[in-house]
Amino acid sequence: MYPETLKIGGKQVPYFRNDEFSNIILSINKGLKKLLFNKNGEIILLTSSGTGAMEATIMNCFTKEDNLIIINGGSFGHRFTQICDVHGIPYESVNIIFGETLTREMIEDKLNNGKFTGLLVNLDETSNGQLYDIKMLSDVCKKNNLVFVVDAISAFLADEVNMDKYSIDAVILSSQKALSLAPGLSIVALSEKMLKRVEVIDSESIYFDFKDYLKNAERGQTPFTPAVRVIIELEDMIKRLEKKGIYNIIKHTNDIASYFRKRVNEIGLEYPSYPLSNAVTPIIFPKNNADLVYKRLIEDYGFVVNPSGGNFAKSMFRVSHVGNQSIEDCEELILAISEIIKKL
């Protein structure tokens, strides 16, 4: 987290049902529309984790009459299928085995065998770092008239998420990834086309009723007590992002990721061969000792990386490249990993 954010975190949380706070939300919505290239759409701020926003988006944008394609290449793709299961929304899952790259043919196989109305993707599948081809996905959606939903929780600020250019209808974000704020706030950006869809769908929830959020957002408010402090941090962050320019930020993340990957190879380790998001590099440990390296990194060097779950706990961990970091930070981490693997 950045010092500017921590400074806000240490201040009294103000009362929020007034013009001062409304102006903060209005300024955030304007800023996010710019950063996401969502000129004619709207922004919804939810007090929830990213999964809450994923579920809310599905509940408010689709019904049992829909039929969705879900790109399912890891835990977060799987989560989309679980949400559709619970809400009885029909879907076909395009399953990608670890190591495999998503292709257009895999999606067209499904499209040829049914009538579909939408496509859901975690642009960067956080659990293994695969970055799906947004240009291809966008083209598939356009050609097949599919509503296009992008979970960009990991991809935002690391990879290109341009709603206008790629005709994206909903983008899901959360506060704790590249935005580097405290967790607890998630964001859904809806396109003009999606707003029309939301308008005619009856909400199955009071807490996650997008129509209520959209109505309140007009005057810069939320229907229920929001995560006020994170929202104030978000306003500050957006101002700083706008100053830097979104494509400069993505380039910075790409520079760090590229440098890091080159160095991973130089110290004798590997990363997956499928296309990777700039947000994260999964490092593969051929000796199946990722868990031991992870532990040494914390205990001997104070570095916390992201352990992989389940079957990958010993073979891989992930290193994030987003937030407040530099090439120098990267190099320190690489040297630490290099020292540890020599000793193990």
Add this chain to the structure above:
Amino acid sequence: MYPETLKIGGKQVPYFRNDEFSNIILSINKGLKKLLFNKNGEIILLTSSGTGAMEATIMNCFTKEDNLIIINGGSFGHRFTQICDVHGIPYESVNIIFGETLTREMIEDKLNNGKFTGLLVNLDETSNGQLYDIKMLSDVCKKNNLVFVVDAISAFLADEVNMDKYSIDAVILSSQKALSLAPGLSIVALSEKMLKRVEVIDSESIYFDFKDYLKNAERGQTPFTPAVRVIIELEDMIKRLEKKGIYNIIKHTNDIASYFRKRVNEIGLEYPSYPLSNAVTPIIFPKNNADLVYKRLIEDYGFVVNPSGGNFAKSMFRVSHVGNQSIEDCEELILAISEIIKKL
């Protein structure tokens, strides 16, 4: 907010999928069970506002086979009815007109005309400060075998919320009221009896699936990224509350509320005659200028009180007595109000 809390707010948010953070959650759950007298029950920490927790509780504890009594004496009672409407859960609403006091007879009128399984109440109806008679409600629930759900979002730490003594099956809390933390975290405490109910009800949500939270809570985790920073603040707050003792805290709030109400009368104003929570005093302005006094308080004195909505915007505002405040703070506010009304 207390200086101890703000100090935590200004620190880096740590990684949370590790033992250190699990121990924080385990310590919170233990502490909350003590403070709520919920020895054999469990605690659920949700990343949501209080309304999210109200909806989650109804979704996980009741089904279309239930029939509920809802005490509806203001905006928050009304919210319970809206949630039941959306989820198709049958209920009868005991409507209390502003100024009226809830009586046992009003509830028994409904009970005599149907078969009921549960009762929902906002113990302190936040929108107008009425404190319902928990002893009477508890007795009604016991005699009629009703599951007893208490939204104590406003009442906690101000009025007695003893799950064991009053056989309460679910208590709903949120971080930003008397706990004086940043908003964004809500808490549901479930009794042993309610846990058995939750076990056999199929969740209609992924994000609000209590069974998933209960399973994760065993090892001190949550199914999805939690509001980490607020949780760390909560651990600190609970330790301090345990040191003070829950009944001492309630007495302190009662002392402040009693002093404040005496002074309200002394400066020639009134408050409602129905039983009031210690958490809040609604002040009635006979000249219908509550909105003007509210504005002067902010602009000339820097005091922010809680404006009333809708029909009550001009006749009333509410003064909170919870959180970091003393008799001296109260007196300053009274003197300010007194000066303002003399001039208006």
